[in-house]
Amino acid sequence: MTGPAGKAVLITGGARGVGAELARRLHRRGARLILADLDEAPLHDLAAELGDRVVAVVADVTDLPSxxxxxxxxxxxxxxxxIVVANAGIASYGSVLAVDPAAFRRVIDVNVVGVFHTVRAALxxxxxxxxxxxxxxxLAAYTSAPGLAAYHASKAGVEYFANTLRLEVAHRGVDVGSAHMAWIDTPLVRDAKADLGAFRRMLDALPGPxxxxxxxxxxxxxFERGIDRRATHIDVPGWVGVLRWLRPLVRTRLAERDLRRLxxxxxxxxxxxxxxxxxxxxxRTRALGDGHTAG
Structure with a gap:
């Protein structure tokens, strides 16, 4: 186990949500931060709040030179x-028949290609x-929900990207982890709740936690504890890790019966x-000019 003091940490999607919270936590423990985001105003506000040992960079994960x-x-x-935390992510709304194809493509560009660009540049x-x-x-890498096909596809994709990268760099002394969260009270989730009554009703109808x-x-x-441990998996809440092992069962018709009914x-x-x-x-995502926000 190793702490973040003195370590330089690059966080994409660092202006808001989980990225900003992690930045605050690591900074309190002496980390040096490179915060990257397209959302310029909150990015610079956070950098000013944290003070020294922080650089803020307006950058687009969909552009490798950026x-x-x-x-x-x-x-x-x-x-x-x-340390690099490839955190930037967005979501699109609507069924496969109804979603704007450009929005679907943008989710893949940010959530999958953006992770590749982030890692490629920092590696x-x-x-x-x-x-x-x-x-x-x-958690979307393990389960499915109607109307969110691009998000689920992208998060499953980056899980396997991380798994492959782990094999490629282990002999070089580099550890690779993937983080798997259920619904977190981020701007991404709050925006979806505000926009879509159907999304709120879907959450209410899901069983248990x-x-x-x-x-x-x-x-x-x-995230902070996982980074300390250089963890292979970070699950939020902890029960999400159980679903990694139960994936074949989660995808059965029996397990999906409530969603199939709704x-x-x-x-x-x-x-x-x-x-x-x-x-x-x-x-907010559209106002950023098809940019990226923190997932």
Whole structure:
């Protein structure tokens, strides 16, 4: 186990949500931070709040040169990068038949290609320092929900990206983890709840803890402990890890029966709400010019 004091940590999607909470926690323990996001105002507000040992970089994870420039800023400021947290992510709304194809593509670009760009840019320095890579996936890699196909596909994709990367760099002294969260009280989830009554009703209908929401603070604390351990998996809440082992059962018709029963009603409602909104992403994501936000 190793602490973050003196370590240089790159966090994408660092302006809000889990990225910002993790930044605060690591900074209190002496980490040096490179915070990357497209959401310029809250990004610079957070950097000003934290003070020293922080550089803020307006960067787009869908553009490799942009991420290479962000890494270069961190290397110039701190001599290298020890830890990278590929956290930036967005979601789209609507069924496969109704979602805006451009929005679907943007989710894949940010959530999958953006993770690749982040890791690709930072990896030479991470290897040099025998560091740690954390790829932020989701419970969505283990389960499915109607109207969120792009999000589920992207989070399953980055889980397997992390699994493959782990094999490639283990002999170089680099550890790789993936984080899997249920619903966290982030701007992404709050935006979906505000936009879509069908989304709120779906959460209410999910059995047991599957529809519950965890605070950003609790999520940040688990990320912090996982980074200390250079964990292979970080599960938020802890029960999410059980579903990794139960994936074949979770995907059976029996386990899906409640969602199968609700989908014929909920999905047309969601599609109607998306049509009324005139967008398949949150207003905040669209205002960023098809940019990225913290997942």
């Amino acid at each position: 991420m290479e420039a962000a890494v270069a800023v961190g290397v110039d400021a701190f001599g290298g990068i020890d 030479p320095s991470i290897i040099e320092r025998r560091g740690y890579v954390l790829v932020v996936s989701s 599957l529809g519950s929401t965890t605070s950003v603070q609790a999520c940040g604390a688990r 989908t014929p009603t909920l999905l047309p409602e969601m599609d109607a709400e998306v049509a009324a909104l005139g967008r398949s992403v949150s207003a």
